[in-house]
Amino acid sequence: MRIDIVTIFPDYFGPIDADGRVGASGPLGVSLIGKAGARGDIDFRVHDLRRWTTDVHHAVDDTPFGGGPGMVMKPDVWGAALDDVLADAAPTDAPSSADAAAPASATPPARLVVPAPSGAPFTQELAAAYAAESHLVFACGRYEGIDSRVVADARTRMVVDEVSIGDYVLAGGEAAVAVIVEAVCRLLPGVLGNEQSAADDSFGGAGGAMSGLLEGPVYTRPRAWRGLEVPDVLLSGHHQAIARWQRDEALRRTAANRPDLIRRLAATGEGFDKRDRQVIAEAGYPVDGESAAL
Ligand code: JAH
Numbered sequence: 001m002r003i004d005i006v007t008i009f010p011d012y013f014g015p016i017d018a019d020g021r022v023g024a025s026g027p028l029g030v031s032l033i034g035k036a037g038a039r040g041d042i043d044f045r046v047h048d049l050r051r052w053t054t055d056v057h058h059a060v061d062d063t064p065f066g067g068g069p070g071m072v073m074k075p076d077v078w079g080a081a082l083d084d085v086l087a088d089a090a091p092t093d094a095p096s097s098a099d100a101a102a103p104a105s106a107t108p109p110a111r112l113v114v115p116a117p118s119g120a121p122f123t124q125e126l127a128a129a130y131a132a133e134s135h136l137v138f139a140c141g142r143y144e145g146i147d148s149r150v151v152a153d154a155r156t157r158m159v160v161d162e163v164s165i166g167d168y169v170l171a172g173g174e175a176a177v178a179v180i181v182e183a184v185c186r187l188l189p190g191v192l193g194n195e196q197s198a199a200d201d202s203f204g205g206a207g208g209a210m211s212g213l214l215e216g217p218v219y220t221r222p223r224a225w226r227g228l229e230v231p232d233v234l235l236s237g238h239h240q241a242i243a244r245w246q247r248d249e250a251l252r253r254t255a256a257n258r259p260d261l262i263r264r265l266a267a268t269g270e271g272f273d274k275r276d277r278q279v280i281a282e283a284g285y286p287v288d289g290e291s292a293a294l
Pocket residue numbers: 115116117140141142143144145163164165166167168169170171172173176
């Protein structure tokens with residue numbers, strides 16, 4: 001997979017060489033993602049947006065039409081940057097493929113991701129869709145955002161997603177890109193190591209027993225710590241009882257922290273069994289066809 005990131009703060013992502021390749025530190029250089037990059041499973045390229053400025057001051061922003069606070073990022077600079085990054089990743093075909101039957105481009109199209117507080121929610125489902133792409137380009141905005149015509153223009157030739165990682169405002173898109181890249185890359189084959197972990201996560205990406213629920217509590221040794229015991233059922237060896245207890249805990253935690261997820265699951269076909277409904281009711285969120293509590 002190829003991942004390009006365009007930003008006015010390339011250093012945010014770690015040490016960057018002359019070709020935009022990332023070094024062995026920073027959010028793209030460490031841990032599982034760093035190893036995937038070092039193996040060549042992911043080709044990260046970070047680009048300084050100011051490279052595409054043409055004025056002496058290297059200005060990337062200007063005052064907003066219509067007034068208001070702050071500054072807006074200039075469309076001409078972003079347009080040139082995205083054109084070059086996309087052209088560089090999709091080089092024109094070699095002379096050998098110049099015959100009429102050859103496709104215009106052998107390179108699969110890139111998908112453009114623009115983090116913004118006004119974007120659509122970034123979800124585990126979207127992370128899985130991104131993990132199936134061969135090329136992602138991230139555009140990091142700063143100030144009050146990027147001139148809206150940049151996304152409108154890019155949409156004439158590629159899929160563009162304006163995404164939000166949560167209801168809060170950052171100083172720019174860089175931290176959101178680090179979050180999205182981590183959520184996506186851990187889903188790539190060979191990146192996580194333990195392939196089962198992704199399916200058992202909160203939100204249960206692979207649609208297992210915990211699909212759509214938050215994860216319950218987890219424990220390791222010692223069995224007793226500071227007077228707190230690991231729940232007996234986890235030491236019982238009764239796999240069915242353990243699975244049921246874990247689902248109960250997942251339901252309790254989801255009802256307490258994310259009643260919206262309980263509501264969503266109640267509305268789907270898979271739904272809840274009798275025990276599920278009992279646990280949810282005890283948590284204060286009765287689930288039955290008549291309930292107005294949801
Ligand atoms: C802020 C450009 N959903 C989190 C998020 C993502 C992006 C931004 N803020 C919050 C942001 C300023 C400029 C992007």
